Amino acid sequence: MKPKLELKKQSIRIALAITLIFGMLSCTKNENKNAQDYQSIEAVGKKEAELTAPPFVPKPIGDRAAMNLIVNMEIKEEEGEMVDGVKYTYWTFGGSVPGSFIRTRVGDEVEFHLKNHPDNKMPHNIDLHAVTGPGGGATSSLVAPGHEKVFKFKTINPGLYVYHCATAPVGMHIANGMYGLILVEPEGGLPPVDKEYYIMQGDFYTKGSYGEPGKQPFDMNKAIKEEPDYVVFNGKVGAVTGDKSITAKVGETVRIFMGNGGPNLVSSFHVIGEIFDKVHVEGGDMINKNVQTTLIPAGGSAIVEFKVEVPGTFILVDHSIFRAFNKGALGMLKVEGEENKKVYSGTTQEGIYLPEGGTIQNMPKEKGAAKSVVAKTVAEQIKSGKELYGRTCFACHQPSGQGIPNAFPPLAKSDFLNANPDRAISAVLHGLSGEITVNGKKFNNVMTSQHLSDEEVADVLTYVYNSWGNNKTVITPAKVKAVRAKPAPKASAEH
Numbered sequence: 001m002k003p004k005l006e007l008k009k010q011s012i013r014i015a016l017a018i019t020l021i022f023g024m025l026s027c028t029k030n031e032n033k034n035a036q037d038y039q040s041i042e043a044v045g046k047k048e049a050e051l052t053a054p055p056f057v058p059k060p061i062g063d064r065a066a067m068n069l070i071v072n073m074e075i076k077e078e079e080g081e082m083v084d085g086v087k088y089t090y091w092t093f094g095g096s097v098p099g100s101f102i103r104t105r106v107g108d109e110v111e112f113h114l115k116n117h118p119d120n121k122m123p124h125n126i127d128l129h130a131v132t133g134p135g136g137g138a139t140s141s142l143v144a145p146g147h148e149k150v151f152k153f154k155t156i157n158p159g160l161y162v163y164h165c166a167t168a169p170v171g172m173h174i175a176n177g178m179y180g181l182i183l184v185e186p187e188g189g190l191p192p193v194d195k196e197y198y199i200m201q202g203d204f205y206t207k208g209s210y211g212e213p214g215k216q217p218f219d220m221n222k223a224i225k226e227e228p229d230y231v232v233f234n235g236k237v238g239a240v241t242g243d244k245s246i247t248a249k250v251g252e253t254v255r256i257f258m259g260n261g262g263p264n265l266v267s268s269f270h271v272i273g274e275i276f277d278k279v280h281v282e283g284g285d286m287i288n289k290n291v292q293t294t295l296i297p298a299g300g301s302a303i304v305e306f307k308v309e310v311p312g313t314f315i316l317v318d319h320s321i322f323r324a325f326n327k328g329a330l331g332m333l334k335v336e337g338e339e340n341k342k343v344y345s346g347t348t349q350e351g352i353y354l355p356e357g358g359t360i361q362n363m364p365k366e367k368g369a370a371k372s373v374v375a376k377t378v379a380e381q382i383k384s385g386k387e388l389y390g391r392t393c394f395a396c397h398q399p400s401g402q403g404i405p406n407a408f409p410p411l412a413k414s415d416f417l418n419a420n421p422d423r424a425i426s427a428v429l430h431g432l433s434g435e436i437t438v439n440g441k442k443f444n445n446v447m448t449s450q451h452l453s454d455e456e457v458a459d460v461l462t463y464v465y466n467s468w469g470n471n472k473t474v475i476t477p478a479k480v481k482a483v484r485a486k487p488a489p490k491a492s493a494e495h
């Protein structure tokens with residue numbers, strides 16, 4: 001019995017030693033290689049690189065050998081829409097912002113053809129952060145409209161890299177959308193995942209402020225002061241929301257190649273309701289795990305990966321949060337599939353909260369009673385209505401009720417408002433959408449329900465009716481209560 005046991009122990013030891021040695025070998029295979037080693041990889045064969053517009057990426061490299069890769073990149077200056085009604089002339093690599101995604105592997109030899117479309121007005125070039133050489137290629141690639149420049153480089157560092165135009169004024173070329181990502185996969189390729197997407201943040205500077213309609217030129221002064229009007233994912237407000245959201249199914253692993261073109265801001269990239277299982281920090285080899293928010297420098301990147309466990313809409317944001325909700329840095333990932341109640345159960349119960357042992361059944365006397373029983377004078381209503389307006393309505397309808405043409409209707413001298421108080425109450429209570437005409441101008445937008453109490457609605461509307469040349473109607477909480485009791489109108493049905 002005894003010798004047999006000894007033997008068994010020994011063979012386990014040998015097996016352990018072997019796995020250890022092999023483990024070390026496979027480690028040295030990739031992780032200890034450096035740019036010097038990758039220089040000596042020979043490129044075999046030739047092919048044209050597949051390029052894609054965001055949010056899509058070319059097919060994974062897999063384990064193909066290093067080769068000669070031809071990249072055909074066309075620069076186009078073209079008008080696009082920053083947000084509904086706001087036109088902007090973008091300068092683009094490949095017709096999109098960010099520019100076409102380039103996917104290579106370490107050791108590839110890239111023959112880069114940079115073409116400047118004859119209809120363009122400006123010379124441009126390209127600086128790829130994946131290039132080891134002067135200007136990242138910029139010094140060899142300056143190209144006039146109607147011309148093509150060719151230069152070559154070898155990828156000797158794996159990672160996810162930003163490319164951008166570096167023609168003076170550099171900041172202006174980048175601010176107009178001239179940036180994108182080039183991925184250099186490690187030997188053997190990145191581990192396969194279910195879904196891969198390409199998103200890049202950028203900040204934009206326009207003469208008019210956010211939402212001001214019409215054609216908006218670039219504003220150099222705001223750019224120098226680093227005060228963007230727009231901070232967006234993929235070149236415009238709403239490029240990755242609604243029916244343009246990225247998608248996945250429950251159980252899938254999502255990989256986002258996330259870049260930041262700047263020109264100025266650093267991104268605090270976060271997905272609301274998800275945790276990044278893995279982050280390739282700054283697009284390099286180092287993998288951090290279980291990350292909530294990852295910093296992406298201007299001119300930098302990150303690869304984030306996470307498995308989606310539950311269905312729903314997950315919001316992608318720059319967690320410098322005013323940028324997300326007021327300047328456009330917001331995208332959506334829509335996940336379909338079965339609920340997973342273990343991971344997330346939704347609201348399980350809503351009950352009455354009774355503090356201090358749960359025996360007190362009455363509201364504390366003075367405060368509550370004074371608030372709901374004593375009627376305010378009109379002057380008091382106007383006073384609290386003004387405060388409320390400053391907290392809720394002014395963001396859209398503007399400080400003096402003047403509104404924003406084509407987006408938010410005026411409340412000042414509004415014929416729509418003055419004609420029908422019940423309709424105004426209903427707009428604040430239930431929201432308003434569909435086409436309406438205010439002072440002869442058409443609006444077709446959405447005002448969301450404002451979630452205010454009867455008293456608050458009465459106060460804010462009394463303030464509005466008694467300001468800016470309106471007809472001085474007084475709205476009482478009782479009147480609001482009466483409108484609230486009626487069913488909500490269907491969108492646009494009554495306008």
Ligand SMILES: [Cu+2]
Nearest residue numbers: 124165167173
């Ligand atoms: Cu340029």
